[in-house]
Amino acid sequence: METGRAMSVALALRGIRKTFPGVVAVDGVDLDVRRGEIHALVGENGAGKSTLARIAFGELHADAGSVEAHGTVGLVHQHFELVGRLRVWQNVLLGREPRTGWRIDTRAARARVTHLAQRNGLSIDPDALVEDLPVGMRQRVELLRELERDPAVLLLDEPTAALAPGEIDAFFATIEQLAHNGTAVLVVTHKLNEVMEHAQRVTVMRHGKIVEQTQIARTSAREIAQAMVGGELPAIAQRAATVLAPCLSIRDLRTAGAAGLRGVDLDVRRGEIVGIAGVEGNGQSALADAIAGMITHAGTVAFASPHTTVGIVPQDRAREALVLGWSLVENVAFSRFQNARMHAGPFVNFANARTDAQTIAQRFDVRAATLDVPVATLSGGNQQKIVVGRALVDHPEFLLAYNPTRGIDVGAAALVQSRLVQARNDGAAILLISFELDEILALADRVLVLFNGSIAGAFDGASADRGELGRLMAGGA
Ligand SMILES: Nc1ncnc2c1ncn2[C@@H]1O[C@H](COP(=O)(O)OP(=O)(O)OP(=O)(O)O)[C@@H](O)[C@H]1O
Ligand SMILES: [Mg+2]
Incomplete structure (x- = not known):
C-alpha cells in the first residue's frame, strides 16, 4: 500500500549527463527516489552507478541536467573516505563534536557515537583507530557518519560489499527502519537477493542509461540480471x-x-x-x-x-593491491619485481608490462578508456578485476x-x-x-x-x- 507520504519525491534527477575523457559515464538519466522507499540501483561494473550517486550527493558536477533534493543528502561511498589516523568517534563526528566551551567534550562524543551505533545495531569500538580496522568495520564507520547527520535522502554505494552475512541482516534492519521513518534510500548493490528482499523498486543502468525500472513485486532476480548484462549470464x-x-x-x-x-x-x-x-x-x-x-x-x-x-588477491584492493594514481600498466609492472619479464637490464620492461596488462584487460573484461589512465578512474568492480587478473597472469x-x-x-x-x-x-x-x-x-x-x-x-x-x-x-x- 502506498501512502501519500511514501509517494512524495525526495530526490529528483533530471536529464543527468556526465562524461569523462573517453567515456560517457551517465547518459541522460531521470530518476526519482521517494520518501519512505528503498530503491535499488543496479548495473554492470562501469555502468555509471557511483558517478550518478556522487552527482546526486553534490560531489561531482553533471555536464547537463538537474538535481533537486528536499532536505540533506548523505552518501556512503563505495571507496571509504575516512581519516585513517583518527579514531572511530572522531571520524563519525568530524566537525560536529560536542564541546564544553572551546574544548571537545571527548566523553560526550564517545557516548554519542556508542549510542548511535547501538541504536542502529552496529557495534563498534569508538576508540579504535580507523586504519587498524578491517574493511567491514570501516564500512560501518562511514555509515555511522552519515546516520549522525540524519539525512532526508541516504545514498548507499555497495554498503554490504564488505559486510559478513549476519551483519547484512542487521544493516538492512537499520535501513528499513530509516525508510519506515520517511528517509528516501537509494542503495547500489550487486547482490540481487538483497534487491529482491529489501527494495520496493529497482532501476537498472547499462552503459550510463536506465534500461529498466520496475517494482520488485513485478520482477525476479533473473530478469534483473538479464537487464543488467543485456542477455544471458x-x-x-x-x-x-x-x-x-x-x-x-x-x-x-x-x-x-x-x-x-x-x-x-x-x-x-x-x-x-x-x-x-x-x-x-x-x-x-x-x-x-x-x-x-x-x-x-x-x-x-x-x-x-x-x-x-604465489599469487595473492588481498582483502582490500585500495590499500594492499593497487596504487590508485598509477595506470594499469604501471600497477602490473611495479608489483612483479620478482618476475624476470618485468626487467630489461636495469630498467623496467614496460613493453612486457603493457602486453600483460592487455592480457589481463582482455581475459577479465576490464572496462577502461585506455591502459594508461590512473586506475582511480576505473569503476570499483573494474579495479577488482585487475587485482584478480594480475594475481593469475603469471x-x-x-x-x-x-x-x-x-x-x-x-x-x-x-x-x-x-x-x-x-x-x-x-x-x-x-x-x-x-x-x-x-x-x-x-x-x-x-x-x-x-x-x-x-x-x-x-x-x-x-x-x-x-x-x-x-x-x-x-x-x-
Ligand atoms: N574520475 C574519473 N575519471 C575518468 N573516468 C571515470 C572517473 N570516474 C568514473 N569514470 C568512468 O565512468 C564510468 C562509470 O563509472 P562508475 O564508477 O560510475 O561505475 P559503477 O556503475 O559504479 O561500477 P562498479 O559497479 O564497478 O562500481 C566508468 O567507465 C569509469 O571508468
Ligand atoms: Mg561503483
Whole structure:
C-alpha cells in the first residue's frame, strides 16, 4: 500500500549527463527516489552507478541536467573516505563534536557515537583507530557518519560489499527502519537477493542509461540480471579437478590478537580449491596475512618448495593491491619485481608490462578508456578485476583469493569464478577465503569452517550442507 507520504519525491534527477575523457559515464538519466522507499540501483561494473550517486550527493558536477533534493543528502561511498589516523568517534563526528566551551567534550562524543551505533545495531569500538580496522568495520564507520547527520535522502554505494552475512541482516534492519521513518534510500548493490528482499523498486543502468525500472513485486532476480548484462549470464566453468601433490601445508598456526588463529592445520593441494567459510573477524585476516608473510606467527606455513610461485588477491584492493594514481600498466609492472619479464637490464620492461596488462584487460573484461589512465578512474568492480587478473597472469602454483568477487557484477563474477576454476583445472592450488557462502559452495572442492580462530569443521565441497555450515559458522557445537 502506498501512502501519500511514501509517494512524495525526495530526490529528483533530471536529464543527468556526465562524461569523462573517453567515456560517457551517465547518459541522460531521470530518476526519482521517494520518501519512505528503498530503491535499488543496479548495473554492470562501469555502468555509471557511483558517478550518478556522487552527482546526486553534490560531489561531482553533471555536464547537463538537474538535481533537486528536499532536505540533506548523505552518501556512503563505495571507496571509504575516512581519516585513517583518527579514531572511530572522531571520524563519525568530524566537525560536529560536542564541546564544553572551546574544548571537545571527548566523553560526550564517545557516548554519542556508542549510542548511535547501538541504536542502529552496529557495534563498534569508538576508540579504535580507523586504519587498524578491517574493511567491514570501516564500512560501518562511514555509515555511522552519515546516520549522525540524519539525512532526508541516504545514498548507499555497495554498503554490504564488505559486510559478513549476519551483519547484512542487521544493516538492512537499520535501513528499513530509516525508510519506515520517511528517509528516501537509494542503495547500489550487486547482490540481487538483497534487491529482491529489501527494495520496493529497482532501476537498472547499462552503459550510463536506465534500461529498466520496475517494482520488485513485478520482477525476479533473473530478469534483473538479464537487464543488467543485456542477455544471458555466462555459465561457470565446470569442476574437472585432478588433485595432485600438496602445495601448501599449515600446521598449528597461531597468531596474536582477539581475531587471531588458535592452532590451525590445513593443506591445499595442487588442482583443488579449498574454501574457508566463516563470518568476518574469526581469523580470516590473520590466516591471509600469515600466508603472505606479513605477520609473525607460531607454527608452520610451508610451501612444497621454496620456489613455489604465489599469487595473492588481498582483502582490500585500495590499500594492499593497487596504487590508485598509477595506470594499469604501471600497477602490473611495479608489483612483479620478482618476475624476470618485468626487467630489461636495469630498467623496467614496460613493453612486457603493457602486453600483460592487455592480457589481463582482455581475459577479465576490464572496462577502461585506455591502459594508461590512473586506475582511480576505473569503476570499483573494474579495479577488482585487475587485482584478480594480475594475481593469475603469471599462472602461480598457489593462489590466495580473499573475497575475489567483492564489488563485481553478476556477469563479471561468473567470469572471474570461471577463471579461478580454470586455474584450478590447470593445476593451481587455491585457497579461497570468502564471506559469500554461495561462492564457496559453487567453487570449493573442500570447505573448512573457520570459527574463533580454529577450524570448526571440514566438508566435501560437492556434498556440504548449507544449514550445517551456517550452524558451525555461528559457533554451534
Ligand atoms: N574520475 C574519473 N575519471 C575518468 N573516468 C571515470 C572517473 N570516474 C568514473 N569514470 C568512468 O565512468 C564510468 C562509470 O563509472 P562508475 O564508477 O560510475 O561505475 P559503477 O556503475 O559504479 O561500477 P562498479 O559497479 O564497478 O562500481 C566508468 O567507465 C569509469 O571508468
Ligand atoms: Mg561503483
